[in-house]
Amino acid sequence: MASTPPAAPSELQMIQRTHAVLELVAGRWSVDVVYLLAGGTRRYSEILYEVGEISKKTLTQTLRTLEAHGIVTRHAYPEVPVRVEYSLSPLGWSLTRLLMDIFEWSSELDQDRARARRPGLALAA
Amino acid sequence: MASTPPAAPSELQMIQRTHAVLELVAGRWSVDVVYLLAGGTRRYSEILYEVGEISKKTLTQTLRTLEAHGIVTRHAYPEVPVRVEYSLSPLGWSLTRLLMDIFEWSSELDQDRARARRPGLALAA
DNA sequence: CAGAATCCACGGCGATACTG
DNA sequence: CAGTATCGCCGTGGATTCTG
Numbered sequence: 108m109a110s111t112p113p114a115a116p117s118e119l120q121m122i123q124r125t126h127a128v129l130e131l132v133a134g135r136w137s138v139d140v141v142y143l144l145a146g147g148t149r150r151y152s153e154i155l156y157e158v159g160e161i162s163k164k165t166l167t168q169t170l171r172t173l174e175a176h177g178i179v180t181r182h183a184y185p186e187v188p189v190r191v192e193y194s195l196s197p198l199g200w201s202l203t204r205l206l207m208d209i210f211e212w213s214s215e216l217d218q219d220r221a222r223a224r225r226p227g228l229a230l231a232a
Numbered sequence: 233m234a235s236t237p238p239a240a241p242s243e244l245q246m247i248q249r250t251h252a253v254l255e256l257v258a259g260r261w262s263v264d265v266v267y268l269l270a271g272g273t274r275r276y277s278e279i280l281y282e283v284g285e286i287s288k289k290t291l292t293q294t295l296r297t298l299e300a301h302g303i304v305t306r307h308a309y310p311e312v313p314v315r316v317e318y319s320l321s322p323l324g325w326s327l328t329r330l331l332m333d334i335f336e337w338s339s340e341l342d343q344d345r346a347r348a349r350r351p352g353l354a355l356a357a
Numbered sequence: 358c359a360g361a362a363t364c365c366a367c368g369g370c371g372a373t374a375c376t377g
Numbered sequence: 378c379a380g381t382a383t384c385g386c387c388g389t390g391g392a393t394t395c396t397g
Contacts, residue, residue, distance in 0.1 A: 116335075118267055118268075118271070120266060121331075121335050122264055122267055123344075124335055124338035124339075125263050125267075125331055125334050125335045125338065126263060127288055127338055127339065127341065128334050128335075128337060128338045129257065129258055129263065129334065131341070132254065133254050134389090135376055135389085135390075136390095138247055138250050138251060138254065140318045142243055142247055142250075144245075146243075150358085150359090151358075151359055151360080152359075153358065155359095159377080160391090161390090161391090162392070163359080163360070163361095163391095163392095164360090164361085164362090164391075165389085165390055165391075166360095166388070166392085167359080167361080168340060168361060168389095168390085169313065169351035174347075176341065176344075177341075177344040177345070177348060178396050179360095179368090186358095188358045188359090189358050189360090189397085190359085191359060191360090198340060198341070198344045201337070201340050202337070205333065205334065205337045206246075206250055207388070208330065208333050209250050209253050209254065209315070209330065209334075210241075210246050210249055210253075212251045212253060212327070212330045213249035213250065213252055214249075215255045215323060215326050216252065216253060216256070216302075216323070217249075219301075219302045220301075220302070223302060223339070227362070228321055259369090260369080260370075261370095274380055275378085275379090276378075276380080277378065277379075280379095285371090286370090286371090287370065287371045287372070288371095288372095288373090288379080288380070288381090289370075289371075289380090289381085289382090290369080290370055290371075291380095292379080292380060292381085293369090293370090308379090308383060311378095312378095313378045313379090314377085314378050314379055314380085315378070315379085316378080316380085
């Protein structure tokens with residue numbers, strides 16, 4: 108029914124959408140936060156501490172970005188000292204799988220690096 | 233034979249290596265260059281023109297980084313006006329597949345965005 | 358406790374001019 | 378042609394201070 112078949116996206120599209128994902132994930136701390144939340148729901152202060160070096164400002168901003176893109180879910184409890192919990196959304200979990208792919212590919216990067224260090228073994232029969 | 237079994241890499245390792253890949257690819261122009269070279273070998277000036285907005289300085293730097301990591305191969309021909317060609321290495325081609333994975337995942341991101349725009353249809357039976 | 362607001366340092370990238 | 382060198386802008390992120 109539709110006109111143009113979805114086959115073969117233009118390179119421009121691929122570049123743009125690839126960038127969209129990378130920008131989402133390339134923030135210095137996005138990956139750390141997602142991996143941490145993959146271990147379960149955390150409070151703001153817990154993330155702040157467990158991630159390590161991150162500043163409050165950047166953590167807040169990172170969380171807001173991830174939330175805006177539907178990666179994490181924010182839940183605020185109106186208690187006396189406020190409590191805010193963050194957890195991965197379904198989309199966040201699917202992102203987790205992508206991160207695994209990226210992690211797995213890193214081994215190819217390492218292999219290549221190792222190969223580069225001893226040129227003699229490159230084509231060993 | 234080896235001592236520690238490779239199972240279950242530490243989260244720290246995963247974060248570090250994931251970052252290593254992302255830093256490689258997160259440069260504003262890395263993806264564009266790799267996608268372009270996936271279309272075949274190009275000369276420096278061709279890349280400069282075809283990629284679009286990039287400056288010479290940044291292009292050179294991007295190419296050097298990719299070359300240093302074994303993603304692209306540089307070949308200089310000592311002719312009168314110098315000619316330098318860049319192409320994807322085997323590792324570069326394997327990176328291409330990873331970029332495809334990322335691109336494909338972007339559709340999930342879009343679906344989620346669409347879902348977010350009309351909350352009513354979320355759980356439609 | 359969970360931010361928001363402000364100030365500042367740093368690095369990435371573009372623009373331009375110059376060179377082998 | 379394929380860079381290098383220099384300058385300057387701008388965005389990202391840290392440190393600190395303040396608040397509901």
